[in-house]
Amino acid sequence: MRLSHALHLLCFLILTGPSRADPITMDDFLSVDPAQARLGQLLFYDPILSGNRNISCGTCHHHSLASGDGLSLGIGEGGRGLGRDRTPGTGPEAIRKRIPRNAPALWNLGHKSVRVLFHDGRLEISDQYGNGFDSPAEEWLPQGLNSILAAQALFPLTAQFEMAGNVGENDVTGAVHDRIDLGWPIIAKRVRTIPEYGALFVGAYDHIDTPAEVTIVEIGNALGAFMASEWISIDSPYDAWQRDGTPLPGNAERGRQLFFGKAQCSTCHSGPLFTDQEFHALGLPAFGPGRTRAFDPMPRDVGRMGETNLIEDAYRFRTPSLRNVALTAPYGHNGAFASLDGIVRHHLDPGASADAWQVAEAALPDVPWLAEGDFLIRQDSREMARQARALDVRPLPLSDAEVAELVAFLHALTGQSVTARPLGRPDRVPSGLPID
Template sequence: MKAKTKIFGIIAFINLVLFLVAYNIRPIKVNYDAKEVQLKFTVPPNFPQPGSQYDQHFVTPAGFKLGRILFYDRALSIDNSISCASCHQSFSAFSDQNKHVSQGFKQCSGTRNTPALFNLAWQKEFMWDGRVKLFQLSSHNAIINPCEIANSMAGAVEKLRANGHYTDLFRNAYGSVDIDSARLLNALTQFMSMLVSANSRYDKYRRYEQGGVFTTDEKNGYILFRQKCSACHKEPLFTDLSYRNTGLDLVSIDRGRDSSTHLATDVGKFRVPSLRNIEVTAPYMHDGRFATLEDVLTHYANGVKRNTHLDEQLRHNGTLGLALSSSDQHKIIAFLKTLTDKEFLTDVRFQIP
């Protein structure tokens, strides 16, 4: 009896594996006939204006719809196995939840953690090292990267031209049936530019809106956050858009910003990520080395290495890191969880059409 039970268990496990493999390689079923959504890019009242390179008026309902479909359509890849949404999942603020590093075409593992996608209109540069300077080129990198979507722009365009659904979609968005790489990237940018996250409990607290109530721990955590963390994670975006070395290693394994600037002083520096929705975007750091927020704060309290290019914010009179007691860390984490924007995470406009 035990042997039979064991065999059945093995068979069930094999079936589960086969199901998961089939799930990951099947063409995703997007609704090409989804209704257009009337929407307009608006700057939240507690936010600054977007960067100068961003045009607030270029998003159209037809362009957004096209970008949304493209974002979820695995047809962009060579073998219909992967889409943008495969690594950027809406329920985790368009990050790749529980994956240390990005995992793309044929399970190829990248070298860096998949960044969350929101409030992109306020970014000046893209990727962990800032090597992509234009918003519309951020998708280009993913499409042609052999470890991500693993196609070429010409190959992606050819596949869209062969898919009859896209003829009307491109005509409606751009006034003609021409399908090219510029329009492909523009449509994706229209979709991603609308991924604005600004309705967390923190935002409601700051705007004195209903639902913006903090507990005592959250209030104290907010005070501590402003004292200890806000130099780099500046409100309201919760990033100052800079690149910093946070002492993860004594000698930086990943060259970081230096791979873009080729400056020795930039070795081991990475973009300061936004802390918005941080509760749902684990694991953390550019290589996903920390599984929990507790791990992150333990690093800043006790684990900072004396890297040659360590950021000055983590050097104080010969002492490394931040003075954070266990109680301080608990309160800061309580505050950080108020940055979770549940309305953004469940917004039907951003789900698979």
């Protein structure tokens, strides 16, 4: 009987969530050099890093949009403006494709536990290639990148529709087309030959004596330092509850108990960041250009399978962190749901939710020349059936009141100081280019 009671108590503690004795703290985050973070802030908002000098990291991960862009699928290189007001450009500069996936928020990615990034996990901490990471660059990723965030920062620069531009438009994308790493030296030279940047690099790095020594590694490390320190958010009502027992509002407290109990949310959304960093199939409504491959040109997104080539990974995507989730709509790897209520209900009954979903729910800026293909994949009944079968969640009945309580708890994960960032958006960048 005593063993049975102990097991019951253990299950209760697991289901009702982590102990208040284990709050997240600043010690759990990477330590960064302030001078490198300030340099990274400028680089993050400087279009000089893009092939055609017309888009920055900050365009799709903006301070005014809680480190995202507010769109289901972004408008990348060639577009103009921010968020819902972003337009697809005109003439030769007009975009040729939407970004295939939702721009993920950057909150707390400097946490030491982060080991895998991107929706399909194509960047992981690993010794496989001798440079610290398993990445799309494989053995060509340079040595010396000091965090997974530093490594991550380099890949949008090589992506045609994100930042690099179309082949024939600039020397960066032309080099990347030959091999993924060949564009980085071109970008590094652009940056270090700007006198203000050259001086900042010499001041920020002990091993850099002259601007000529700056490589893409120092650029990546500066961007990583900025992202790691800029987006820390650990002062939510939930954190106060966990630290010192400050009660959550009644509906949020009931939602917390559901989250860690009956609703089973913490099965995947576990740990201090509310993510197991694993991959799960949720059967989200499909749309957009898909993340196509040379041998698979269909406008679909097979998720993790695109990285591993394992059929069991088909349509699985990385579990996102839920910290500040109330600020980072739309939700899902393709931004299919505009509200927390919608994405919560989808988890509870994916089949019914997908059947009821309407294309108007997708936050897609109007692009007339792409409109015909935006929802083309939904006409492929066999592909839709394959995606519907690949589910890692099963229907779980909850009342409307319980759904509202779960949503209230998710709001309780919003930090109190989310708008008071350490550095924020700069007023200008050393290249002199306009910033978003």
